[in-house]
Amino acid sequence: MGPRGAHMGPRGAHMGPGGAHMGPEDVSMGLGVFLWSWGCSFWPGRCSCGAGGAPMGPGGAPMGPEVLLWGRRCSFGAEGCSCGAGGAPTGPGALGCSSAPRRQVPLYQRGGTVIPRQDRVRRSTECMKGDPYSLYVALSPQGTAQGDLFVDDGESFDFSTSNRFLHRRFAFASNLLTSSSADPRGAFETPSWLERVVILGAGKPKEVLLRPKDGPERSLDFQHSADPPVLTLRKPGVPIGADWVIELR
Structure with missing residues (x-):
């Protein structure tokens, strides 16, 4: 081997x-x-x-x-x-x-995965703390995808001794992208927010709605290219650690 x-x-x-x-x-x-x-x-x-x-x-x-x-x-x-x-x-x-x-x-990104990225170029990862995230959703042939994000202070062992961490799960199915807690034990505050969502393989919707857990429903601006099929959602603006649902209609 x-x-x-x-x-x-x-x-x-x-x-x-x-x-x-x-x-x-x-x-x-x-x-x-x-x-x-x-x-x-x-x-x-x-x-x-x-x-x-x-x-x-x-x-x-x-x-x-x-x-x-x-x-x-x-x-x-x-x-x-x-x-x-x-x-x-x-x-x-x-x-x-x-x-x-x-x-x-x-x-290349495998179909069926969600990859969170911090796209702003910095001198080091230390300088990226608090930067917004983008979610890259690559749909499977069945139109589904899933991925996780883990965040802590990047310095101490508080994630283990004090449960100071954030573990989020992102899932796409039936034209719904959801954000939920993957581990309710974690409690960690971060100023990072969701700046963009890129869905690879998605068709063009008539409307995109964001439904935060704590806040009113609102429409999102989006752009779509047909060849290749890529849907980009601009500035959802929700905290990266919050629960929310994005619906493609």
Whole structure:
């Protein structure tokens, strides 16, 4: 077995699906997703990049900036859905191409997950305390998704000794995105709030409603792109530790 459990052949060579031989440029990403690239990758005793960081292939020939993605289910790129039309992955073992120029690395999110992110660039994570969050919701083929957020002071063991932590659960199903407590024992105050929600794979709604637990119902501004299908909800403005429901109508 190689790094992250990748199958290895004789002399450490990677073996692909069905035992196919694979070269040093092949990298296993785990989680049921296989990412193959001619980009810069380290091999025992050498790096496969040429002068100036240009990707090099066998014999030192420069290689093109492309990536092949192999996955077991829908994956959404940072700028859209990699499933369906356009030759993108559509099922187990399917292959698709994604551009990977030198200054850009493709980022994929597994369908069915919710990832909270603090998108404001800071000098350190210490400077990010109190920054707002964005939720990136990548829908599964069944139109569902789920993810968690854990927050504490980042310094002490109070999360263990005094239950000073925040553990939230975000779930999307039946056109409802809900925020609830994943562990009612936790009690932690944070000024962070919800700045944006990005739903990958969603259709265009007629209306988006926010229903906070403590507050009146109100409409949210949104933008939708059809290809790829991405729905962006602007400034819900609720505390990240609060209970709420967002409904797509």
